[in-house]
Amino acid sequence: MYEEILRGIWRIQVPLPRSPLKVLNSYLIKGDSRHLLVDTGFNRPECREALEQALQELAVDRSKTDFFITHLHSDHSGLAGAFKTDTTKVFCSRADGQIMRVGNTRAYWEELAARYISYGLRSTIDDAIRHHPGFRFHESEVVDYHYVEEGELFAIGDYQLRCVLTPGHTPGHMCLYEAEKGILLAGDHILGDITPVISPDIVNEDPLSLYLQSLDKVDRLNLRTVLVAHRKMLEDPHQRIAELKAHHARRLDEAYRIVTQAPQDAYEIASQMTWDIRARDWENFPAAQKWFATGEAFAHLQHLRQLGKVERRLENGIYRFYVV
Ligand SMILES: [Zn+2]
C-alpha cells in the first residue's frame, strides 16, 4: 500500500507481521536523477514483497535508489542490504552504523543479553536472543554503510533534507529535516499514538537523558509536517513533544515510587509498571516484551540515578536499585 503524501514523497506501508507496531512507514523521495528510500522494514518475506511491489508499481529504478536508515532497529534497516545495488548507497549515522556492523554477530547479541540479565531479566542468554526480533530479523549481510554527519545535505527533487542527530531511541538515531518547508522525517524519534522505546544498549546506559535533549532539539525546529515511521501521523508536533516529555516525567515518578517500596531490580520494577500491551498480566507478556519493558525500566532508573534520586548496587551479578 502506498500514497503520495507530499509532492514527490510517497509513503509505502510495509507490514510488520506479529509486531505490535503493525506497519513501517517507508518514505520514498523521488528526484530527477536519483531517489532516496527512508527505512525499509524487517528482513522477512512479507516486508520484502510489499516493498518490492510498491517500488515496481511506482516505476522506481532501483539502480538509482539510495537508502537512508534512520536508526539501527531491524524494522528500519532490515532490507537495506537486500535492496541495495552496486550503484546505490546506504546512508546512516556513524554511531548506529558501527553497531549494525556487528549487529548480526552472535557475540554482539550475547553481550547485549548478558547486560539485560544483569538488569534482572529472568532468562538464559540463549533464550533471550532467540525471542528477540532484532536478532531474528536483522540484516541479511553486512552492508557497506556510508556514514553521514549532523547537518549533511540530501538534495532530492524539491527537497533539501538535512541530517539531524537525535540520539536516545538509539545511540545514533537520525532524522531528516527540510527547514524551509517544515518537514521532518522523524523515524522513531517522535511517534503519534505510541511512545518510542527508550532502552539501554551496549554504548549508553542512560539513553533517556539523550532522548530528552533530542526532544528539545527537535522542538526548536520549524515543524509543519512530521512523517513518522509507525502508525498515526502527528497533528501538532510540538504538542506531541510536550506529551512525550510529560510521559517520561510520569514514568520516572512511577519507577521512583516502586523503588521507595523496596530495593528491586529493573525486571521486578518493570513488572509493576503500567504497560500499554495486550497481555493479561506480566506473566503473560511475550518474552521479547519483557526484554523491552526491563530495558525501559532500567533506562528510567538510570536517569533517576543521574538525578541523584536512586543508587544501584551490583548483587550476585544483578543491579538492584535503592532510594538515596
Ligand atoms: Zn526503533
Ligand SMILES: [Zn+2]
Ligand atoms: Zn521502528
